[in-house]
Amino acid sequence: MKISQLLTAGRPLFSFEFFPPKDDPSAADLMAVIRDLKQLQPDFVSVTYGAGGSTRRKTLELVTRIKRDIGIEPVAHLTCVGHSKTEIRDILQEFTDNGIENILALRGDPPRGQTAFVSHPDGFRHANELAETVARKGFCFGVAGYPEKHPEAPTMEEDLRHLKRKVDTGASFITTQLFFHNTRYFDFVSRARAIGIQIPILAGIMPITNYSQIQRFTQLCGATMPVSLTEELQPVQEDLNAVSRIGIRYAAQQCRELLQKGAPGIHFYTLNKSRSTREILGHLRGLRDQGTSSLLRDI
Numbered sequence: 001m002k003i004s005q006l007l008t009a010g011r012p013l014f015s016f017e018f019f020p021p022k023d024d025p026s027a028a029d030l031m032a033v034i035r036d037l038k039q040l041q042p043d044f045v046s047v048t049y050g051a052g053g054s055t056r057r058k059t060l061e062l063v064t065r066i067k068r069d070i071g072i073e074p075v076a077h078l079t080c081v082g083h084s085k086t087e088i089r090d091i092l093q094e095f096t097d098n099g100i101e102n103i104l105a106l107r108g109d110p111p112r113g114q115t116a117f118v119s120h121p122d123g124f125r126h127a128n129e130l131a132e133t134v135a136r137k138g139f140c141f142g143v144a145g146y147p148e149k150h151p152e153a154p155t156m157e158e159d160l161r162h163l164k165r166k167v168d169t170g171a172s173f174i175t176t177q178l179f180f181h182n183t184r185y186f187d188f189v190s191r192a193r194a195i196g197i198q199i200p201i202l203a204g205i206m207p208i209t210n211y212s213q214i215q216r217f218t219q220l221c222g223a224t225m226p227v228s229l230t231e232e233l234q235p236v237q238e239d240l241n242a243v244s245r246i247g248i249r250y251a252a253q254q255c256r257e258l259l260q261k262g263a264p265g266i267h268f269y270t271l272n273k274s275r276s277t278r279e280i281l282g283h284l285r286g287l288r289d290q291g292t293s294s295l296l297r298d299i
């Protein structure tokens, strides 16, 4: 089923993101995590696309297994990194052949060891170019949005102009980068609406489970953490249980407010673990079935 159909349900969507496992034992573990999270009835799950090497093939394998063996609708991430346009068309054909209907069209991050994105000589330079091809092939697709601006964009205005360009290729939804300040999300949505972006903007939430890891992630993607949250985490950083408990409580509060104020969906960056997402959703019982407010949903 296409995510665009799910988005007409008039209630918030819940989705979980996974990355492809490195080896067979981790693949078995991940399938168990996804089966476990299926009980939470996610509307869809998404699988990231690596910067190179064998993990890329694993995205196709994993989305196919999720759809066929587990019975959850998958979204396959796809990036422009290292691919010619012909390779992209071949990959899209493979997705179609395996019954995959939904794509998240991305430019991608540079491979490990490289600092800047360099496009393939016969490839796409930006996500909007990939999105055009994805649209032409008949997929339902989403694109990425940045409530705190993409790190390479000189200004928010410019980033939003490029976002509009991606959306205008026919995207059905935007999934945001992780954020910890809800005000940044609401502001982003208002600014997007003001320039004519009307599709649903799903809020990307990463439950904190490891202090040094979240410091690294936020530095890379440009998300900021409230000082009060950092101050709470710092003294207990060696105690992973304590860090997870704080992460769960914080994310649950964030999600509660997002849903109460009409966010059309929450996308959980699960990091291939189920505990935090499970507990956060436990805190949100009752909010799942409410309608979404007109400010933030598809108009």
Ligand code: FAD
Residues within 6 Å of the ligand: 047, 048, 049, 050, 051, 077, 078, 079, 104, 105, 106, 107, 108, 109, 125, 126, 127, 128, 144, 145, 150, 151, 152, 153, 154, 158, 159, 160, 162, 163, 165, 166, 175, 176, 177, 178, 204
């Ligand atoms: P773009 O939309 O191309 O934007 C990149 C930069 O270029 C921005 O600064 C933008 O303002 C600017 N720009 C955009 N279009 C143009 C244009 N036409 N002309 C000039 N400038 C332009 N990375 C992975 O490698 N694999 C994944 O699976 C993955 N999944 C992700 C999922 C989500 C929900 C998010 C938010 C990010 C994900 N990323 C992933 C990271 C993403 O690839 C990076 O953030 C990357 O740096 C930008 O990707 P993009 O699709 O936003 O690129």
